[in-house]
Amino acid sequence: MKKQHIFQNALLTLLMLFGLAACQDREILTIENQSPAIVMDLSQEELFLDSNFPDNLALTIAWDVAKYSQPTELKYKVEASADESFEVPYVMGTVSGSQRVVSYTVGEMNKAAQTLGLTANEQGSLYFRVSSYIGEAGEYVTSTSNTTMLTITPYELEYPTFYLVGGATAAGWDAGQAIPLYKTSNMSYIYTYLTGNEPFRFLGQTNWNPLNYSIDQAGTRENYRYFKQVSSNLVQDGDENMKFTGTSGMYKISIDAATAVQSIEVEASPVAGWDFPEIYMVGSMNGWSATAPLTMAQVSPGIYEIVTPLGADAEFKFIGQKDWGDLEWGNILKDNHGYSGYVGPKGDNGNVKFVGNGGSYKVTVNLKAGTYTIVSQ
Missing domain, CATH: 2.60.40.10 (Immunoglobulins)
Structure with missing residues:
Protein backbone atom coordinates (compact mmCIF):
# COMPACT_ATOMS: atom_id res chain seq x y z
CA MET A 1 0.00 0.00 0.00
CA LYS A 2 2.84 2.33 0.82
CA LYS A 3 4.48 1.69 -2.59
CA GLN A 4 1.15 2.31 -4.34
CA HIS A 5 0.76 5.60 -2.45
CA ILE A 6 4.26 6.71 -3.47
CA PHE A 7 3.52 5.79 -7.09
CA GLN A 8 0.29 7.80 -7.06
CA ASN A 9 2.11 10.87 -5.67
CA ALA A 10 4.83 10.61 -8.31
CA LEU A 11 2.23 10.29 -11.07
CA LEU A 12 0.32 13.30 -9.74
CA THR A 13 3.50 15.38 -9.62
CA LEU A 14 4.36 14.42 -13.20
CA LEU A 15 0.88 15.34 -14.41
CA MET A 16 1.10 18.72 -12.67
CA LEU A 17 4.43 19.43 -14.38
CA PHE A 18 2.95 18.58 -17.76
CA GLY A 19 -0.05 20.79 -16.95
CA LEU A 20 2.15 23.75 -16.03
CA ALA A 21 4.16 23.34 -19.21
CA ALA A 22 0.97 23.22 -21.23
CA CYS A 23 -0.29 26.40 -19.55
CA GLN A 24 2.97 28.18 -20.30
CA ASP A 25 2.77 27.05 -23.90
CA ARG A 26 -0.75 28.43 -24.17
CA GLU A 27 0.39 31.83 -22.86
CA ILE A 28 3.00 32.19 -25.62
CA LEU A 29 0.79 32.64 -28.67
CA THR A 30 2.07 33.28 -32.15
CA ILE A 31 -0.39 35.51 -33.97
CA GLU A 32 0.06 35.38 -37.68
CA PRO A 154 -8.88 72.68 -49.62
CA TYR A 155 -9.91 76.15 -48.49
CA GLU A 156 -8.07 78.56 -46.23
CA LEU A 157 -8.35 77.57 -42.57
CA GLU A 158 -9.69 80.11 -40.11
CA TYR A 159 -6.89 80.39 -37.55
CA PRO A 160 -7.33 81.80 -34.03
CA THR A 161 -7.00 85.49 -33.23
CA PHE A 162 -4.72 85.82 -30.21
CA TYR A 163 -5.26 88.50 -27.55
CA LEU A 164 -2.32 89.22 -25.25
CA VAL A 165 -3.07 89.64 -21.54
CA GLY A 166 -1.21 89.37 -18.24
CA GLY A 167 1.28 90.94 -15.85
CA ALA A 168 4.04 90.82 -18.46
CA THR A 169 2.02 92.84 -20.98
CA ALA A 170 1.00 96.45 -21.61
CA ALA A 171 -2.63 95.38 -21.11
CA GLY A 172 -2.12 94.01 -17.60
CA TRP A 173 -4.79 91.61 -16.36
CA ASP A 174 -7.71 93.53 -17.85
CA ALA A 175 -9.27 91.09 -20.34
CA GLY A 176 -11.29 93.93 -21.85
CA GLN A 177 -8.02 95.65 -22.81
CA ALA A 178 -6.27 92.52 -24.09
CA ILE A 179 -4.13 93.34 -27.15
CA PRO A 180 -4.92 91.44 -30.35
CA LEU A 181 -2.01 90.37 -32.55
CA TYR A 182 -1.74 91.16 -36.24
CA LYS A 183 -2.86 88.06 -38.15
CA THR A 184 -2.10 87.00 -41.70
CA SER A 185 -3.21 83.46 -42.51
CA ASN A 186 -1.65 81.09 -39.93
CA MET A 187 0.87 83.68 -38.67
CA SER A 188 0.30 86.30 -35.96
CA TYR A 189 2.75 89.05 -34.92
CA ILE A 190 3.21 92.01 -32.65
CA TYR A 191 6.07 94.23 -31.44
CA THR A 192 5.18 94.98 -27.83
CA TYR A 193 6.57 95.55 -24.36
CA LEU A 194 7.11 92.59 -22.04
CA THR A 195 8.04 92.75 -18.36
CA GLY A 196 10.62 90.21 -17.26
CA ASN A 197 9.69 87.36 -14.88
CA GLU A 198 5.98 88.07 -15.14
CA PRO A 199 3.18 85.75 -16.32
CA PHE A 200 0.86 86.12 -19.30
CA ARG A 201 -1.26 84.11 -21.70
CA PHE A 202 -3.43 84.61 -24.76
CA LEU A 203 -7.19 84.85 -24.95
CA GLY A 204 -9.36 84.14 -27.96
CA GLN A 205 -11.48 87.22 -27.27
CA THR A 206 -11.50 90.32 -25.05
CA ASN A 207 -12.99 88.25 -22.26
CA TRP A 208 -11.71 85.46 -20.03
CA ASN A 209 -13.88 82.86 -21.68
CA PRO A 210 -14.31 80.72 -23.62
CA LEU A 211 -10.88 80.53 -25.31
CA ASN A 212 -7.50 80.59 -23.56
CA TYR A 213 -4.10 79.62 -24.99
CA SER A 214 -1.06 78.54 -23.02
CA ILE A 215 1.72 75.92 -23.19
CA ASP A 216 0.68 72.41 -24.17
CA GLN A 217 2.20 70.34 -21.40
CA ALA A 218 1.25 68.44 -18.27
CA GLY A 219 0.18 70.76 -15.46
CA THR A 220 -1.58 73.25 -17.75
CA ARG A 221 -5.37 73.09 -17.77
CA GLU A 222 -6.51 70.68 -20.43
CA ASN A 223 -8.59 73.23 -22.34
CA TYR A 224 -5.79 75.85 -22.18
CA ARG A 225 -3.12 73.67 -23.81
CA TYR A 226 -2.11 74.99 -27.20
CA PHE A 227 1.53 75.89 -27.91
CA LYS A 228 3.50 72.77 -28.77
CA GLN A 229 6.74 74.67 -29.37
CA VAL A 230 7.86 77.68 -27.31
CA SER A 231 10.99 79.84 -27.31
CA SER A 232 13.60 79.35 -24.57
CA ASN A 233 12.56 82.52 -22.71
CA LEU A 234 9.09 81.14 -21.94
CA VAL A 235 8.22 78.68 -19.19
CA GLN A 236 5.05 77.27 -17.69
CA ASP A 237 3.59 79.27 -14.80
CA GLY A 238 0.84 77.51 -12.85
CA ASP A 239 -2.03 75.78 -14.60
CA GLU A 240 -3.11 78.79 -16.71
CA ASN A 241 -0.18 80.96 -17.73
CA MET A 242 3.30 81.06 -19.17
CA LYS A 243 6.07 83.29 -17.81
CA PHE A 244 8.44 85.52 -19.77
CA THR A 245 11.92 85.04 -18.31
CA GLY A 246 13.82 87.63 -20.38
CA THR A 247 14.80 91.21 -19.56
CA SER A 248 12.03 93.82 -19.65
CA GLY A 249 11.82 95.59 -23.00
CA MET A 250 10.36 95.55 -26.49
CA TYR A 251 9.96 92.17 -28.18
CA LYS A 252 8.57 90.67 -31.34
CA ILE A 253 6.07 87.90 -30.68
CA SER A 254 5.53 85.50 -33.59
CA ILE A 255 2.90 82.75 -33.53
CA ASP A 256 2.54 80.03 -36.14
CA ALA A 257 -0.96 78.59 -35.71
CA ALA A 258 -0.60 75.92 -38.41
CA THR A 259 -2.11 72.75 -36.97
CA ALA A 260 1.09 70.75 -37.19
CA VAL A 261 3.18 73.57 -35.64
CA GLN A 262 1.39 75.77 -33.07
CA SER A 263 4.56 77.57 -32.00
CA ILE A 264 5.42 80.85 -30.29
CA GLU A 265 8.70 82.74 -30.61
CA VAL A 266 9.67 85.81 -28.54
CA GLU A 267 12.73 87.73 -29.75
CA ALA A 268 14.16 91.14 -28.87
CA SER A 269 13.11 94.09 -31.03
CA PRO A 270 15.91 96.05 -32.76
CA VAL A 271 14.45 99.13 -31.04
CA ALA A 272 14.57 98.38 -27.32
CA GLY A 273 12.85 101.55 -26.08
CA TRP A 274 9.26 102.75 -26.28
CA ASP A 275 9.11 106.05 -24.32
CA PHE A 276 10.87 108.86 -26.19
CA PRO A 277 10.83 112.67 -25.70
CA GLU A 278 9.68 113.31 -29.26
CA ILE A 279 7.97 111.27 -31.97
CA TYR A 280 7.35 112.66 -35.43
CA MET A 281 5.18 111.84 -38.42
CA VAL A 282 6.72 112.00 -41.88
CA GLY A 283 5.18 111.14 -45.23
CA SER A 284 3.22 112.37 -48.20
CA MET A 285 1.65 115.17 -46.15
CA ASN A 286 5.07 116.90 -45.74
CA GLY A 287 6.88 115.68 -48.85
CA TRP A 288 8.69 112.93 -46.91
CA SER A 289 10.99 115.52 -45.33
CA ALA A 290 12.58 113.88 -42.26
CA THR A 291 14.22 117.20 -41.32
CA ALA A 292 10.86 118.99 -41.20
CA PRO A 293 8.46 116.33 -39.85
CA LEU A 294 5.13 116.81 -38.09
CA THR A 295 5.57 116.75 -34.30
CA MET A 296 3.27 114.41 -32.39
CA ALA A 297 2.13 115.26 -28.85
CA GLN A 298 2.94 112.80 -26.05
CA VAL A 299 -0.34 112.13 -24.22
CA SER A 300 1.11 109.49 -21.85
CA PRO A 301 4.30 107.40 -21.66
CA GLY A 302 4.82 105.72 -25.01
CA ILE A 303 1.61 107.13 -26.55
CA TYR A 304 1.69 109.97 -29.09
CA GLU A 305 -0.95 111.64 -31.26
CA ILE A 306 -1.51 114.28 -33.89
CA VAL A 307 -4.51 115.70 -35.77
CA THR A 308 -3.72 116.23 -39.44
CA PRO A 309 -5.43 116.18 -42.85
CA LEU A 310 -5.10 112.91 -44.79
CA GLY A 311 -5.95 112.59 -48.45
CA ALA A 312 -6.84 109.61 -50.63
CA ASP A 313 -3.22 108.58 -51.20
CA ALA A 314 -1.77 109.28 -47.76
CA GLU A 315 1.41 107.39 -46.81
CA PHE A 316 3.60 107.95 -43.78
CA LYS A 317 5.88 106.57 -41.06
CA PHE A 318 6.83 107.54 -37.50
CA ILE A 319 10.38 108.59 -36.55
CA GLY A 320 12.11 109.38 -33.26
CA GLN A 321 14.56 111.96 -34.59
CA LYS A 322 14.56 114.58 -37.34
CA ASP A 323 16.33 112.35 -39.83
CA TRP A 324 16.14 108.78 -41.15
CA GLY A 325 17.89 107.22 -38.16
CA ASP A 326 17.42 104.04 -36.17
CA LEU A 327 14.22 105.21 -34.49
CA GLU A 328 11.67 104.47 -37.18
CA TRP A 329 8.30 102.72 -37.16
CA GLY A 330 5.88 101.86 -39.93
CA ASN A 331 3.24 99.31 -40.83
CA ILE A 332 4.29 95.98 -39.26
CA LEU A 333 6.42 93.48 -41.27
CA LYS A 334 9.00 94.19 -43.93
CA ASP A 335 7.64 95.90 -47.06
CA ASN A 336 4.07 95.46 -45.76
CA HIS A 337 2.44 98.68 -46.95
CA GLY A 338 -1.07 99.28 -45.69
CA TYR A 339 -3.23 100.03 -42.67
CA SER A 340 -2.94 97.12 -40.24
CA GLY A 341 -3.04 99.09 -37.00
CA TYR A 342 0.31 97.60 -35.87
CA VAL A 343 3.79 99.16 -35.93
CA GLY A 344 7.09 97.49 -36.74
CA PRO A 345 10.58 98.95 -36.21
CA LYS A 346 13.16 99.85 -38.84
CA GLY A 347 14.02 96.85 -40.97
CA ASP A 348 10.66 95.17 -40.47
CA ASN A 349 8.04 97.63 -41.67
CA GLY A 350 6.44 99.31 -44.68
CA ASN A 351 4.64 102.61 -45.19
CA VAL A 352 1.33 103.18 -43.47
CA LYS A 353 -1.11 103.68 -46.38
CA PHE A 354 -4.48 105.23 -45.62
CA VAL A 355 -7.27 106.35 -47.92
CA GLY A 356 -8.54 109.58 -46.41
CA ASN A 357 -11.02 112.15 -47.72
CA GLY A 358 -8.86 115.21 -47.23
CA GLY A 359 -10.39 115.95 -43.85
CA SER A 360 -8.78 115.89 -40.41
CA TYR A 361 -7.82 112.64 -38.70
CA LYS A 362 -6.39 111.88 -35.28
CA VAL A 363 -3.38 109.58 -35.66
CA THR A 364 -2.34 107.84 -32.44
CA VAL A 365 0.66 105.54 -32.03
CA ASN A 366 1.15 103.41 -28.91
CA LEU A 367 4.76 102.22 -29.06
CA LYS A 368 4.51 100.23 -25.83
CA ALA A 369 1.55 98.19 -27.06
CA GLY A 370 2.80 98.13 -30.65
CA THR A 371 -0.32 99.64 -32.24
CA TYR A 372 -1.62 102.73 -34.05
CA THR A 373 -5.07 104.09 -34.91
CA ILE A 374 -6.49 106.63 -37.38
CA VAL A 375 -9.80 108.23 -36.44
CA SER A 376 -11.78 110.81 -38.41
CA GLN A 377 -12.35 114.07 -36.53
Whole structure:
Protein backbone atom coordinates (compact mmCIF):
# COMPACT_ATOMS: atom_id res chain seq x y z
CA MET A 1 0.00 0.00 0.00
CA LYS A 2 2.84 2.33 0.82
CA LYS A 3 4.48 1.69 -2.59
CA GLN A 4 1.15 2.31 -4.34
CA HIS A 5 0.76 5.60 -2.45
CA ILE A 6 4.26 6.71 -3.47
CA PHE A 7 3.52 5.79 -7.09
CA GLN A 8 0.29 7.80 -7.06
CA ASN A 9 2.11 10.87 -5.67
CA ALA A 10 4.83 10.61 -8.31
CA LEU A 11 2.23 10.29 -11.07
CA LEU A 12 0.32 13.30 -9.74
CA THR A 13 3.50 15.38 -9.62
CA LEU A 14 4.36 14.42 -13.20
CA LEU A 15 0.88 15.34 -14.41
CA MET A 16 1.10 18.72 -12.67
CA LEU A 17 4.43 19.43 -14.38
CA PHE A 18 2.95 18.58 -17.76
CA GLY A 19 -0.05 20.79 -16.95
CA LEU A 20 2.15 23.75 -16.03
CA ALA A 21 4.16 23.34 -19.21
CA ALA A 22 0.97 23.22 -21.23
CA CYS A 23 -0.29 26.40 -19.55
CA GLN A 24 2.97 28.18 -20.30
CA ASP A 25 2.77 27.05 -23.90
CA ARG A 26 -0.75 28.43 -24.17
CA GLU A 27 0.39 31.83 -22.86
CA ILE A 28 3.00 32.19 -25.62
CA LEU A 29 0.79 32.64 -28.67
CA THR A 30 2.07 33.28 -32.15
CA ILE A 31 -0.39 35.51 -33.97
CA GLU A 32 0.06 35.38 -37.68
CA ASN A 33 -1.62 37.80 -40.05
CA GLN A 34 -3.48 35.99 -42.76
CA SER A 35 -4.86 38.94 -44.76
CA PRO A 36 -4.22 42.70 -44.80
CA ALA A 37 -6.78 45.39 -43.92
CA ILE A 38 -7.34 46.52 -47.51
CA VAL A 39 -9.03 49.82 -48.27
CA MET A 40 -12.03 48.71 -50.26
CA ASP A 41 -13.37 52.07 -51.30
CA LEU A 42 -13.11 55.83 -51.05
CA SER A 43 -16.56 57.28 -51.59
CA GLN A 44 -15.02 60.03 -53.75
CA GLU A 45 -12.08 60.25 -56.11
CA GLU A 46 -12.08 64.05 -56.14
CA LEU A 47 -13.17 66.61 -53.55
CA PHE A 48 -13.67 70.36 -53.73
CA LEU A 49 -14.12 71.57 -50.15
CA ASP A 50 -16.57 74.41 -49.53
CA SER A 51 -15.86 76.55 -46.45
CA ASN A 52 -19.56 77.42 -46.21
CA PHE A 53 -20.45 73.85 -45.25
CA PRO A 54 -17.76 72.58 -42.83
CA ASP A 55 -20.10 70.06 -41.17
CA ASN A 56 -21.26 68.39 -44.39
CA LEU A 57 -20.18 64.80 -45.06
CA ALA A 58 -17.19 64.78 -47.44
CA LEU A 59 -15.60 61.32 -47.54
CA THR A 60 -16.29 57.75 -46.42
CA ILE A 61 -13.53 55.10 -46.20
CA ALA A 62 -14.29 51.38 -45.93
CA TRP A 63 -12.05 48.30 -45.62
CA ASP A 64 -12.35 44.54 -45.12
CA VAL A 65 -11.51 42.59 -41.95
CA ALA A 66 -7.94 41.60 -41.22
CA LYS A 67 -7.79 37.89 -40.36
CA TYR A 68 -5.38 36.31 -37.91
CA SER A 69 -4.39 32.81 -36.87
CA GLN A 70 -5.68 33.40 -33.31
CA PRO A 71 -8.79 35.26 -32.11
CA THR A 72 -7.46 38.82 -31.63
CA GLU A 73 -9.03 42.14 -30.65
CA LEU A 74 -7.81 44.52 -33.35
CA LYS A 75 -7.85 48.25 -33.79
CA TYR A 76 -7.54 50.16 -37.03
CA LYS A 77 -5.73 53.42 -37.72
CA VAL A 78 -6.69 55.57 -40.72
CA GLU A 79 -3.84 57.73 -41.99
CA ALA A 80 -3.45 60.40 -44.67
CA SER A 81 -0.27 61.73 -46.25
CA ALA A 82 0.79 64.27 -48.84
CA ASP A 83 3.13 61.68 -50.36
CA GLU A 84 2.71 58.02 -51.26
CA SER A 85 5.57 56.95 -48.99
CA PHE A 86 3.83 58.33 -45.87
CA GLU A 87 6.98 60.00 -44.58
CA VAL A 88 4.87 62.35 -42.44
CA PRO A 89 1.54 60.60 -41.84
CA TYR A 90 -1.48 62.38 -40.38
CA VAL A 91 -3.76 60.22 -38.22
CA MET A 92 -7.34 60.78 -39.28
CA GLY A 93 -8.64 58.56 -36.48
CA THR A 94 -8.72 55.10 -34.92
CA VAL A 95 -11.53 52.55 -34.61
CA SER A 96 -11.84 49.15 -32.93
CA GLY A 97 -14.07 46.10 -32.87
CA SER A 98 -16.19 45.33 -35.89
CA GLN A 99 -16.28 48.89 -37.28
CA ARG A 100 -14.80 49.02 -40.76
CA VAL A 101 -16.27 52.27 -42.12
CA VAL A 102 -15.37 55.84 -41.16
CA SER A 103 -16.71 59.16 -42.47
CA TYR A 104 -15.20 62.63 -42.37
CA THR A 105 -16.73 66.09 -42.71
CA VAL A 106 -15.62 68.92 -44.97
CA GLY A 107 -13.94 70.63 -42.01
CA GLU A 108 -12.07 67.49 -40.96
CA MET A 109 -10.82 66.87 -44.48
CA ASN A 110 -9.75 70.49 -44.82
CA LYS A 111 -7.82 70.33 -41.54
CA ALA A 112 -6.01 67.19 -42.71
CA ALA A 113 -5.14 68.72 -46.09
CA GLN A 114 -3.81 71.95 -44.61
CA THR A 115 -1.92 70.18 -41.81
CA LEU A 116 -0.15 68.11 -44.46
CA GLY A 117 0.87 71.26 -46.31
CA LEU A 118 -1.56 71.40 -49.23
CA THR A 119 -2.13 74.90 -50.58
CA ALA A 120 -5.51 76.53 -50.08
CA ASN A 121 -7.65 76.91 -53.21
CA GLU A 122 -5.30 74.73 -55.27
CA GLN A 123 -5.90 71.14 -56.32
CA GLY A 124 -3.59 68.65 -54.61
CA SER A 125 -3.32 64.98 -53.72
CA LEU A 126 -3.85 63.09 -50.47
CA TYR A 127 -3.00 59.42 -49.96
CA PHE A 128 -4.84 57.13 -47.56
CA ARG A 129 -4.08 53.82 -45.89
CA VAL A 130 -5.42 51.70 -43.03
CA SER A 131 -3.27 49.84 -40.52
CA SER A 132 -4.45 47.14 -38.13
CA TYR A 133 -2.68 47.00 -34.79
CA ILE A 134 -2.68 45.54 -31.30
CA GLY A 135 -2.03 47.57 -28.15
CA GLU A 136 -3.37 50.78 -26.68
CA ALA A 137 -0.90 53.11 -28.42
CA GLY A 138 -0.72 51.23 -31.70
CA GLU A 139 2.78 49.98 -30.92
CA TYR A 140 2.20 46.59 -32.56
CA VAL A 141 1.23 47.17 -36.17
CA THR A 142 0.19 43.87 -37.68
CA SER A 143 -0.56 44.90 -41.25
CA THR A 144 -0.94 47.91 -43.50
CA SER A 145 -3.28 48.27 -46.44
CA ASN A 146 -2.65 49.34 -49.97
CA THR A 147 -2.57 53.10 -50.66
CA THR A 148 -5.41 55.01 -52.32
CA MET A 149 -5.17 58.57 -53.69
CA LEU A 150 -7.73 61.36 -53.46
CA THR A 151 -7.61 64.62 -55.44
CA ILE A 152 -8.64 67.46 -53.13
CA THR A 153 -8.95 71.27 -53.18
CA PRO A 154 -8.88 72.68 -49.62
CA TYR A 155 -9.91 76.15 -48.49
CA GLU A 156 -8.07 78.56 -46.23
CA LEU A 157 -8.35 77.57 -42.57
CA GLU A 158 -9.69 80.11 -40.11
CA TYR A 159 -6.89 80.39 -37.55
CA PRO A 160 -7.33 81.80 -34.03
CA THR A 161 -7.00 85.49 -33.23
CA PHE A 162 -4.72 85.82 -30.21
CA TYR A 163 -5.26 88.50 -27.55
CA LEU A 164 -2.32 89.22 -25.25
CA VAL A 165 -3.07 89.64 -21.54
CA GLY A 166 -1.21 89.37 -18.24
CA GLY A 167 1.28 90.94 -15.85
CA ALA A 168 4.04 90.82 -18.46
CA THR A 169 2.02 92.84 -20.98
CA ALA A 170 1.00 96.45 -21.61
CA ALA A 171 -2.63 95.38 -21.11
CA GLY A 172 -2.12 94.01 -17.60
CA TRP A 173 -4.79 91.61 -16.36
CA ASP A 174 -7.71 93.53 -17.85
CA ALA A 175 -9.27 91.09 -20.34
CA GLY A 176 -11.29 93.93 -21.85
CA GLN A 177 -8.02 95.65 -22.81
CA ALA A 178 -6.27 92.52 -24.09
CA ILE A 179 -4.13 93.34 -27.15
CA PRO A 180 -4.92 91.44 -30.35
CA LEU A 181 -2.01 90.37 -32.55
CA TYR A 182 -1.74 91.16 -36.24
CA LYS A 183 -2.86 88.06 -38.15
CA THR A 184 -2.10 87.00 -41.70
CA SER A 185 -3.21 83.46 -42.51
CA ASN A 186 -1.65 81.09 -39.93
CA MET A 187 0.87 83.68 -38.67
CA SER A 188 0.30 86.30 -35.96
CA TYR A 189 2.75 89.05 -34.92
CA ILE A 190 3.21 92.01 -32.65
CA TYR A 191 6.07 94.23 -31.44
CA THR A 192 5.18 94.98 -27.83
CA TYR A 193 6.57 95.55 -24.36
CA LEU A 194 7.11 92.59 -22.04
CA THR A 195 8.04 92.75 -18.36
CA GLY A 196 10.62 90.21 -17.26
CA ASN A 197 9.69 87.36 -14.88
CA GLU A 198 5.98 88.07 -15.14
CA PRO A 199 3.18 85.75 -16.32
CA PHE A 200 0.86 86.12 -19.30
CA ARG A 201 -1.26 84.11 -21.70
CA PHE A 202 -3.43 84.61 -24.76
CA LEU A 203 -7.19 84.85 -24.95
CA GLY A 204 -9.36 84.14 -27.96
CA GLN A 205 -11.48 87.22 -27.27
CA THR A 206 -11.50 90.32 -25.05
CA ASN A 207 -12.99 88.25 -22.26
CA TRP A 208 -11.71 85.46 -20.03
CA ASN A 209 -13.88 82.86 -21.68
CA PRO A 210 -14.31 80.72 -23.62
CA LEU A 211 -10.88 80.53 -25.31
CA ASN A 212 -7.50 80.59 -23.56
CA TYR A 213 -4.10 79.62 -24.99
CA SER A 214 -1.06 78.54 -23.02
CA ILE A 215 1.72 75.92 -23.19
CA ASP A 216 0.68 72.41 -24.17
CA GLN A 217 2.20 70.34 -21.40
CA ALA A 218 1.25 68.44 -18.27
CA GLY A 219 0.18 70.76 -15.46
CA THR A 220 -1.58 73.25 -17.75
CA ARG A 221 -5.37 73.09 -17.77
CA GLU A 222 -6.51 70.68 -20.43
CA ASN A 223 -8.59 73.23 -22.34
CA TYR A 224 -5.79 75.85 -22.18
CA ARG A 225 -3.12 73.67 -23.81
CA TYR A 226 -2.11 74.99 -27.20
CA PHE A 227 1.53 75.89 -27.91
CA LYS A 228 3.50 72.77 -28.77
CA GLN A 229 6.74 74.67 -29.37
CA VAL A 230 7.86 77.68 -27.31
CA SER A 231 10.99 79.84 -27.31
CA SER A 232 13.60 79.35 -24.57
CA ASN A 233 12.56 82.52 -22.71
CA LEU A 234 9.09 81.14 -21.94
CA VAL A 235 8.22 78.68 -19.19
CA GLN A 236 5.05 77.27 -17.69
CA ASP A 237 3.59 79.27 -14.80
CA GLY A 238 0.84 77.51 -12.85
CA ASP A 239 -2.03 75.78 -14.60
CA GLU A 240 -3.11 78.79 -16.71
CA ASN A 241 -0.18 80.96 -17.73
CA MET A 242 3.30 81.06 -19.17
CA LYS A 243 6.07 83.29 -17.81
CA PHE A 244 8.44 85.52 -19.77
CA THR A 245 11.92 85.04 -18.31
CA GLY A 246 13.82 87.63 -20.38
CA THR A 247 14.80 91.21 -19.56
CA SER A 248 12.03 93.82 -19.65
CA GLY A 249 11.82 95.59 -23.00
CA MET A 250 10.36 95.55 -26.49
CA TYR A 251 9.96 92.17 -28.18
CA LYS A 252 8.57 90.67 -31.34
CA ILE A 253 6.07 87.90 -30.68
CA SER A 254 5.53 85.50 -33.59
CA ILE A 255 2.90 82.75 -33.53
CA ASP A 256 2.54 80.03 -36.14
CA ALA A 257 -0.96 78.59 -35.71
CA ALA A 258 -0.60 75.92 -38.41
CA THR A 259 -2.11 72.75 -36.97
CA ALA A 260 1.09 70.75 -37.19
CA VAL A 261 3.18 73.57 -35.64
CA GLN A 262 1.39 75.77 -33.07
CA SER A 263 4.56 77.57 -32.00
CA ILE A 264 5.42 80.85 -30.29
CA GLU A 265 8.70 82.74 -30.61
CA VAL A 266 9.67 85.81 -28.54
CA GLU A 267 12.73 87.73 -29.75
CA ALA A 268 14.16 91.14 -28.87
CA SER A 269 13.11 94.09 -31.03
CA PRO A 270 15.91 96.05 -32.76
CA VAL A 271 14.45 99.13 -31.04
CA ALA A 272 14.57 98.38 -27.32
CA GLY A 273 12.85 101.55 -26.08
CA TRP A 274 9.26 102.75 -26.28
CA ASP A 275 9.11 106.05 -24.32
CA PHE A 276 10.87 108.86 -26.19
CA PRO A 277 10.83 112.67 -25.70
CA GLU A 278 9.68 113.31 -29.26
CA ILE A 279 7.97 111.27 -31.97
CA TYR A 280 7.35 112.66 -35.43
CA MET A 281 5.18 111.84 -38.42
CA VAL A 282 6.72 112.00 -41.88
CA GLY A 283 5.18 111.14 -45.23
CA SER A 284 3.22 112.37 -48.20
CA MET A 285 1.65 115.17 -46.15
CA ASN A 286 5.07 116.90 -45.74
CA GLY A 287 6.88 115.68 -48.85
CA TRP A 288 8.69 112.93 -46.91
CA SER A 289 10.99 115.52 -45.33
CA ALA A 290 12.58 113.88 -42.26
CA THR A 291 14.22 117.20 -41.32
CA ALA A 292 10.86 118.99 -41.20
CA PRO A 293 8.46 116.33 -39.85
CA LEU A 294 5.13 116.81 -38.09
CA THR A 295 5.57 116.75 -34.30
CA MET A 296 3.27 114.41 -32.39
CA ALA A 297 2.13 115.26 -28.85
CA GLN A 298 2.94 112.80 -26.05
CA VAL A 299 -0.34 112.13 -24.22
CA SER A 300 1.11 109.49 -21.85
CA PRO A 301 4.30 107.40 -21.66
CA GLY A 302 4.82 105.72 -25.01
CA ILE A 303 1.61 107.13 -26.55
CA TYR A 304 1.69 109.97 -29.09
CA GLU A 305 -0.95 111.64 -31.26
CA ILE A 306 -1.51 114.28 -33.89
CA VAL A 307 -4.51 115.70 -35.77
CA THR A 308 -3.72 116.23 -39.44
CA PRO A 309 -5.43 116.18 -42.85
CA LEU A 310 -5.10 112.91 -44.79
CA GLY A 311 -5.95 112.59 -48.45
CA ALA A 312 -6.84 109.61 -50.63
CA ASP A 313 -3.22 108.58 -51.20
CA ALA A 314 -1.77 109.28 -47.76
CA GLU A 315 1.41 107.39 -46.81
CA PHE A 316 3.60 107.95 -43.78
CA LYS A 317 5.88 106.57 -41.06
CA PHE A 318 6.83 107.54 -37.50
CA ILE A 319 10.38 108.59 -36.55
CA GLY A 320 12.11 109.38 -33.26
CA GLN A 321 14.56 111.96 -34.59
CA LYS A 322 14.56 114.58 -37.34
CA ASP A 323 16.33 112.35 -39.83
CA TRP A 324 16.14 108.78 -41.15
CA GLY A 325 17.89 107.22 -38.16
CA ASP A 326 17.42 104.04 -36.17
CA LEU A 327 14.22 105.21 -34.49
CA GLU A 328 11.67 104.47 -37.18
CA TRP A 329 8.30 102.72 -37.16
CA GLY A 330 5.88 101.86 -39.93
CA ASN A 331 3.24 99.31 -40.83
CA ILE A 332 4.29 95.98 -39.26
CA LEU A 333 6.42 93.48 -41.27
CA LYS A 334 9.00 94.19 -43.93
CA ASP A 335 7.64 95.90 -47.06
CA ASN A 336 4.07 95.46 -45.76
CA HIS A 337 2.44 98.68 -46.95
CA GLY A 338 -1.07 99.28 -45.69
CA TYR A 339 -3.23 100.03 -42.67
CA SER A 340 -2.94 97.12 -40.24
CA GLY A 341 -3.04 99.09 -37.00
CA TYR A 342 0.31 97.60 -35.87
CA VAL A 343 3.79 99.16 -35.93
CA GLY A 344 7.09 97.49 -36.74
CA PRO A 345 10.58 98.95 -36.21
CA LYS A 346 13.16 99.85 -38.84
CA GLY A 347 14.02 96.85 -40.97
CA ASP A 348 10.66 95.17 -40.47
CA ASN A 349 8.04 97.63 -41.67
CA GLY A 350 6.44 99.31 -44.68
CA ASN A 351 4.64 102.61 -45.19
CA VAL A 352 1.33 103.18 -43.47
CA LYS A 353 -1.11 103.68 -46.38
CA PHE A 354 -4.48 105.23 -45.62
CA VAL A 355 -7.27 106.35 -47.92
CA GLY A 356 -8.54 109.58 -46.41
CA ASN A 357 -11.02 112.15 -47.72
CA GLY A 358 -8.86 115.21 -47.23
CA GLY A 359 -10.39 115.95 -43.85
CA SER A 360 -8.78 115.89 -40.41
CA TYR A 361 -7.82 112.64 -38.70
CA LYS A 362 -6.39 111.88 -35.28
CA VAL A 363 -3.38 109.58 -35.66
CA THR A 364 -2.34 107.84 -32.44
CA VAL A 365 0.66 105.54 -32.03
CA ASN A 366 1.15 103.41 -28.91
CA LEU A 367 4.76 102.22 -29.06
CA LYS A 368 4.51 100.23 -25.83
CA ALA A 369 1.55 98.19 -27.06
CA GLY A 370 2.80 98.13 -30.65
CA THR A 371 -0.32 99.64 -32.24
CA TYR A 372 -1.62 102.73 -34.05
CA THR A 373 -5.07 104.09 -34.91
CA ILE A 374 -6.49 106.63 -37.38
CA VAL A 375 -9.80 108.23 -36.44
CA SER A 376 -11.78 110.81 -38.41
CA GLN A 377 -12.35 114.07 -36.53
